[in-house]
Amino acid sequence: MIKVEHVRKTYKVSKRNAGFASACKALLRREYEYIHALDDVSFTISDGEMVGYIGPNGAGKSSTIKILSGILTPEEGTCQIDGLTPWKNRIQHVKNIGVVFGQRTQLWWDVPVMDSFELLKEIYRINPHTYLHNLELLTDMLNLSELLRTPVRQLSLGQRMRCEIAASLLHNPKILFLDEPTIGLDAVSKLAVRDFILQLNKEKHTTVILTTHDMQDIEALTSRIILIGKGQILLDGTIEDIRMDYDSTEEALAAFYRSHQI
DSSP states (O other): EEEEEEEEEEEEEEOOOSSSSHHHHHHHEEEEEEEEHHHHHEEEOTTTOOOEEOOOOSSHHHHHHHHTTTSSSSEEEEEEEETTTTTHHHHHHHEEEEEETTSOOSSSTTHHHHHHHHHHHHHOOOHHHHHHHHHHHEEEEEEEETTSSSGGGOOOOOHHHHHHHHHHHHHHHHHEESSSTTOOOOOOHHHHHHHHHHHHHHOOOEEEEOOOOHHHHHHHHHHHEEEEETEEEEEEEEEHHHHHOOSSOOOOHHHHHHHTOO
């Protein structure tokens, strides 16, 4: 179970005007702005749930995922995932999670995909039998057989994302964090990734937290959404709670954002 209570995260960002004079002035006296990325955020996610974590740019989605995965430490609040605090018990915690950031890679750019998988096997200390079983299963489900010997830099975006998802699942994580997993993918690749995630949840009861701006992904994969804006939870419910009389989910969501001035 994931339990987040009263989490706050603030970033200190330096500001200055353009121009040489402003640059010189900033050397002597810096001006700062404090951005409240997360402001008293609380929610609970049960084992096996598939939840869409959505909101506009800068709402605090990625900051939340980074805290849940142990990358960031909040100033206030608590977070318990299967009894562990992510930023305090990182070694134990990362054994139970898989993370896919759509705009960042965990694969080594200049070597074949298989070399990256082998290195991840050593990092996570995966049992050889488990590793071979998972590799065979993921290769078949994600159609990776033609990609394993190809350097990552030579893969298309859709091919790389399939490999990224496989890499995040080699160690049998209980929880999968997906941050924009289908960004830039064509229709066929999107459908393949969606079908795989649904099958993974059904067969292995994997908890999935999906962060995306693609509402088709949300509708296809999740029954519950948590909507965040300006660092605060604005809605914890279903798509139907915001759709109302609008023809499309995107229109309803845009109207919801406008009504909350975000």
